[in-house]
Amino acid sequence: MLWIAVHLPLLSLESFAATLPAEMAAQPLALEDEHRIVGANAPARQLGIKPGLKRATALALAPQLTLARADPRRDACALDAVAHTALAFTPNVAIQPANDAVGAEATAPDTVLLDVQGSLRYFGGLEQLLQRLQRALAPLGHRLHIANAPTALGAALLARVHRRFDGIDLPATQRALDAAPAWLLGPGHAHWEALQGMGLRVLAELRALPRSGIARRFGAELLDELDRAYGAKPDPRVALVLPPAFESRLELFARADSADQVLHGAGILLDRLIAWLAAQHAFVRRFTLVMQHEPRWRRGDDGVLTPPETTLELALAEPSRERAHLLVLLRERLARFALPAPTLELRLHAADIAQRAPPNVELFPTPRSEREGLLRLIERLQARLGHEKVHSLAAIDDHRPELATLMRPADAHAVCRGRGSFPSATAQMPSMPAVRYEDAEPAPGMRVRPVWLMTNQGEPLQERDAWPLLDGRPLQLVSGPERIESGWWDMRLVERDYFIAQQPDGALLWIYRIRRLASKPSPGWFLQGRFG
Amino acid sequence: MDLFSAPGAASGAAPPAPPATQPEPPLRQALREAPHTLHPTLWLGHQLGRQADATCASGYPALDAELPGSGWPRRALSELLLRQPGIGEIRLLSPCLTAIQRSGRLVMLFDLPAALSARALAQLGFDVEALLVINTKALPCGDSLWALEQALKSGHVGAVLAWLPPRLRAERLRRLQLAAQAHDGPAFVLREMAAAEQPTAAPLRLALRPAGADALGVRLLKRRGPPLESPLRLALPPVLSRAEREYAHTALEPKPAALHGATFINLAGLL
Numbered sequence: 001m002l003w004i005a006v007h008l009p010l011l012s013l014e015s016f017a018a019t020l021p022a023e024m025a026a027q028p029l030a031l032e033d034e035h036r037i038v039g040a041n042a043p044a045r046q047l048g049i050k051p052g053l054k055r056a057t058a059l060a061l062a063p064q065l066t067l068a069r070a071d072p073r074r075d076a077c078a079l080d081a082v083a084h085t086a087l088a089f090t091p092n093v094a095i096q097p098a099n100d101a102v103g104a105e106a107t108a109p110d111t112v113l114l115d116v117q118g119s120l121r122y123f124g125g126l127e128q129l130l131q132r133l134q135r136a137l138a139p140l141g142h143r144l145h146i147a148n149a150p151t152a153l154g155a156a157l158l159a160r161v162h163r164r165f166d167g168i169d170l171p172a173t174q175r176a177l178d179a180a181p182a183w184l185l186g187p188g189h190a191h192w193e194a195l196q197g198m199g200l201r202v203l204a205e206l207r208a209l210p211r212s213g214i215a216r217r218f219g220a221e222l223l224d225e226l227d228r229a230y231g232a233k234p235d236p237r238v239a240l241v242l243p244p245a246f247e248s249r250l251e252l253f254a255r256a257d258s259a260d261q262v263l264h265g266a267g268i269l270l271d272r273l274i275a276w277l278a279a280q281h282a283f284v285r286r287f288t289l290v291m292q293h294e295p296r297w298r299r300g301d302d303g304v305l306t307p308p309e310t311t312l313e314l315a316l317a318e319p320s321r322e323r324a325h326l327l328v329l330l331r332e333r334l335a336r337f338a339l340p341a342p343t344l345e346l347r348l349h350a351a352d353i354a355q356r357a358p359p360n361v362e363l364f365p366t367p368r369s370e371r372e373g374l375l376r377l378i379e380r381l382q383a384r385l386g387h388e389k390v391h392s393l394a395a396i397d398d399h400r401p402e403l404a405t406l407m408r409p410a411d412a413h414a415v416c417r418g419r420g421s422f423p424s425a426t427a428q429m430p431s432m433p434a435v436r437y438e439d440a441e442p443a444p445g446m447r448v449r450p451v452w453l454m455t456n457q458g459e460p461l462q463e464r465d466a467w468p469l470l471d472g473r474p475l476q477l478v479s480g481p482e483r484i485e486s487g488w489w490d491m492r493l494v495e496r497d498y499f500i501a502q503q504p505d506g507a508l509l510w511i512y513r514i515r516r517l518a519s520k521p522s523p524g525w526f527l528q529g530r531f532g
Numbered sequence: 533m534d535l536f537s538a539p540g541a542a543s544g545a546a547p548p549a550p551p552a553t554q555p556e557p558p559l560r561q562a563l564r565e566a567p568h569t570l571h572p573t574l575w576l577g578h579q580l581g582r583q584a585d586a587t588c589a590s591g592y593p594a595l596d597a598e599l600p601g602s603g604w605p606r607r608a609l610s611e612l613l614l615r616q617p618g619i620g621e622i623r624l625l626s627p628c629l630t631a632i633q634r635s636g637r638l639v640m641l642f643d644l645p646a647a648l649s650a651r652a653l654a655q656l657g658f659d660v661e662a663l664l665v666i667n668t669k670a671l672p673c674g675d676s677l678w679a680l681e682q683a684l685k686s687g688h689v690g691a692v693l694a695w696l697p698p699r700l701r702a703e704r705l706r707r708l709q710l711a712a713q714a715h716d717g718p719a720f721v722l723r724e725m726a727a728a729e730q731p732t733a734a735p736l737r738l739a740l741r742p743a744g745a746d747a748l749g750v751r752l753l754k755r756r757g758p759p760l761e762s763p764l765r766l767a768l769p770p771v772l773s774r775a776e777r778e779y780a781h782t783a784l785e786p787k788p789a790a791l792h793g794a795t796f797i798n799l800a801g802l803l
Contacts, residue, residue, distance in 0.1 A: 367636075370688050373687070373688035374638055374686070374688045374689070377683060377686040377688060377689070380682060381666060381682065384675065384679070385666070385668055385671060385675060385679060389671070390664065391664070391665040391666070392662075392663065392664060392665065393653070393660045393661065394660065395650035395651055395654060395660055404649065404650065405648060405649055405651070406650070407647075407648075407665065410665075414661070415661075415664050416638070437767040437768055437769055438767040440770050441773050441774055442771065446655065448652070448771045449649050449651045449655060450649060450771075451622045451623075451649055451653060452617050452618045452645070452648070452649070453646060454646065454647070455646075455647055476780065476783045476784075478772060478776050478779055478783065479772055479773075479776045500771065500772065500776075502783065502784070503742070504784070506742040506743055506744035506780075506784060507619045507620070508746070508772075509618070529618075530618020530619075531771050532618045532619070532620065532621055532622035532652075
């Protein structure tokens with residue numbers, strides 16, 4: 001067996017700093033529990049804040065200190081993301097449980113264990129695997145202690161004392177454990193103080209004592225723990241199972257007033273989402289960001305009660321797990337959107353995923369990369385402008401010109417289908433036959449239609465002696481009439497005689513006259529379109 | 533050394549000119565005769581500039597002959613000025629745009645000035661379903677230019693055709709021109725005729741006006757090369773049959789007396 005333990009010594013602080021805006025996270029921060037400091041970041045330590053101080057003392061030392069309560073739930077959420085990242089390397093991932101909580105020493109789990117024996121060959125050896133693991137964990141922004149050892153508990157314990165420990169075999173691990181301080185087994189246990197009082201500094205000294213005595217004094221539990229760490233007893237672990245749907249929350253310490261602040265928090269949630277996706281080689285198709293707002297009981301200016309939360313749903317044309325892309329989409333959506341109230345909490349939810357092989361990395365542009373780039377572009381435009389602003393066209397078989405064209409929100413896939421079908425996007429254009437239009441005629445039987453249409457029925461034209469005028473100048477009818485009589489079945493009957501007319505400068509127009517009826521002597525002229 | 537001064541034309545204060553018998557340095561000779569052999573973006577004022585990238589043939593041999601690189605430029609804006617939509621601008625661009633669609637690339641239209649007729653586009657040879665139309669008219673101006681800039685920058689779009697808002701500030705156009713450098717294909721921006729009085733960042737600027745039925749007058753206001761004095765008259769893909777066109781042409785023939793003067797003033801006011 002080969003276990004890697006990833007220990008996060010500053011997990012609580014880092015998960016707290018994540019809830020702060022970036023500029024605040026660099027200020028002195030500390031966590032308290034039961035009025036005592038349990039953690040402080042580097043700027044706070046410089047001011048003399050250290051764990052164990054009373055809350056009042058700490059505030060007296062550093063009035064500008066940002067102080068918050070330690071929150072095991074928040075830490076667990078952050079640790080889940082680390083465990084999910086680890087799942088991309090091996091299916092056997094376990095979270096090392098924290099020692100049983102006794103009294104004030106409640107600690108959240110902060111170590112993830114990976115059994116990588118089965119993955120070594122695939123990743124090309126332990127060193128390679130560790131490098132990739134560290135690279136994968138880097139976006140989460142935690143400080144890491146990494147130990148590898150043949151026993152799970154041994155690795156977990158040694159990761160607490162060493163930044164990097166490489167236990168190549170059991171004897172080496174046992175030697176390292178012998179030299180490890182005895183308090184490793186202590187915190188959280190009832191026998192912590194007794195161990196202290198007996199003057200036992202390192203584990204070797206504890207092991208040197210008679211086993212029966214240890215069992216009598218401290219209970220069989222301690223012996224059991226020792227044996228598992230030293231590999232004298234099997235240490236089965238229950239592998240972590242990935243939840244079927246992703247759900248993560250981030251309670252913002254400082255309320256977010258602007259979209260940028262929301263985006264900062266959402267970026268952290270996205271990192272967690274990406275870890276969850278990477279663990280199952282999946283890509284997200286749709287996710288939801290819920291912003292929980294500060295409760296407001298007054299009505300806003302428009303008399304509408306502020307909603308308790310806002311939901312942003314993002315659907316992707318092409319499943320993705322690229323952080324930058326997802327963040328850009330989110331940014332465009334947030335930019336369009338006015339936050340009704342400051343945001344206190346963010347929740348990210350995703351269940352709709354697509355499992356597929358990751359795309360190959362390509363050096364040169366290919367049809368595939370071009371198609372993906374287009375999809376991204378369309379997605380981005382849809383996210384910023386709205387789906388209803390990005391259209392595609394379709395022709396409908398109808399003689400009435402105002403009904404013959406359908407503008408509908410574009411389906412990115414349909415538009416991109418068949419794009420980039422040529423070997424290279426920059427390939428030469430197909431050669432164009434040089435057509436001379438001087439003597440050309442429209443194809444026989446083809447009624448050429450104008451590209452630009454006036455809306456609906458067209459614009460009424462001025463008349464002089466029943467002759468159409470545009471801008472006060474008479475139009476010259478050069479072609480027509482062509483009768484369009486259609487639509488008796490859907491109550492939008494048209495009976496029109498169409499002409500192609502010429503403006504004095506030669507621009508061509510498509511105009512019509514409503515069919516003359518005895519009941520309406522002068523039905524009038526309308527401009528239907530322009531030949532663009 | 534001043535690379536651009538003509539050889540042997542140095543003034544008296546400058547170092548003495550080399551004697552005529554001495555052979556001319558090759559760099560100078562190349563500069564004098566064929567600067568484009570040194571670098572594709574160099575050309576002499578009386579020559580037609582070359583395009584570093586391949587251009588897209590416009591489909592009109594008469595126009596190609598006058599465009600630098602014999603076609604619409606890629607990676608640069610082409611500015612078309614016209615009085616109003618509907619004078620034949622789509623028919624002018626259709627050979628180029630449909631060829632781009634046939635090569636499997638996307639054509640995007642931004643901020644149409646009026647409703648499009650799908651059937652008319654199909655008649656011009658467009659694949660109607662594969663056109664993407666972005667309509668940002670109701671949105672602030674920033675959004676429409678943002679969308680256009682994104683499309684140009686992405687480099688995945690085959691051709692862009694955009695109707696720009698009136699009275700666009702020059703720096704915004706310059707920004708679009710910068711974005712267009714990543715765009716591997718022609719980018720047409722259509723603007724109102726009044727923009728002709730302002731300088732443009734686009735390396736190519738054309739003024740379009742109708743020149744009779746199924747014909748378009750094209751004036752090259754700016755290009756990489758010498759100015760073109762007389763406008764081109766291009767025959768467009770026809771709407772009318774030959775007989776109808778002749779009839780329309782005779783109807784346009786200036787009649788003696790008052791109408792002649794009126795036509796003259798009209799054309800002068802347009803350009």
